[in-house]
Amino acid sequence: MNILISEVGPRDGLQSIAPVMPIEAKKAWIAAEAAAGVTEIEVGSFVPAKLLPQLADTAEVVRYARSIPGLTVAALVPNLRGAEAAVEVGAHKITLPLSVSETHSLKNVRRTHAQMLDEARAIVALLRGLPADRRPKFEGGLSTAFGCTLEGPVPPERVVALAEALMGAGCDEVGLADTSGYANPAQVRDLVRRVHAAVGSHALSGLHLHNTRGLGLTNVIAGLEVGITTFDSSL
Numbered sequence: 001m002n003i004l005i006s007e008v009g010p011r012d013g014l015q016s017i018a019p020v021m022p023i024e025a026k027k028a029w030i031a032a033e034a035a036a037g038v039t040e041i042e043v044g045s046f047v048p049a050k051l052l053p054q055l056a057d058t059a060e061v062v063r064y065a066r067s068i069p070g071l072t073v074a075a076l077v078p079n080l081r082g083a084e085a086a087v088e089v090g091a092h093k094i095t096l097p098l099s100v101s102e103t104h105s106l107k108n109v110r111r112t113h114a115q116m117l118d119e120a121r122a123i124v125a126l127l128r129g130l131p132a133d134r135r136p137k138f139e140g141g142l143s144t145a146f147g148c149t150l151e152g153p154v155p156p157e158r159v160v161a162l163a164e165a166l167m168g169a170g171c172d173e174v175g176l177a178d179t180s181g182y183a184n185p186a187q188v189r190d191l192v193r194r195v196h197a198a199v200g201s202h203a204l205s206g207l208h209l210h211n212t213r214g215l216g217l218t219n220v221i222a223g224l225e226v227g228i229t230t231f232d233s234s235l
Contacts, residue, residue, distance in 0.1 A: 011042045042093075043065045103148065104179075140163075173204065176208070208231075
């Protein structure tokens, strides 16, 4: 089994801290990880600079990362406008975050589930209008899939329904994110099996896990046991 480690530190690691890392340091970080053998890196997020000044230079970072041979350059996009910006600079993969907890979605991106699915459909239309060689892979990222700090437990049925909706909207794949660090191994195995049964194992290959309660690596093992082959890491 081939396992892909997808580094998300330049996005997830930097967006939650106040200092802004200089772009030369970001470039050195990305180059060092690529040299160490990491083949996929989420280098930033196309969000308004006033909201996340830490990631205001994402377009330039993507351009730089694309110059590294063999590196898949990924970016987070919260909406169609972000997807357009990512396409313009040549990102290889884009992820649209859809919080399974609607309360979290409204707080995070100020959109309901229905509005986020509309964004997904609009992004799919954009991508389908591009030549195949300019079309990035499009992932629907299901945030707060294992629980939410605002709503508490998240029903697995809702995760499955939204995974089906994202694939129905035209996403290439979906991913499950333990945004709040609440997941346990039994829950990981159960939820992955449920989503696989609903949309197919080809449509869910990745997990984004946190180590908030010391279960990060244990949850990785649980994911491996049920066929997950891509895991996010954050240096």
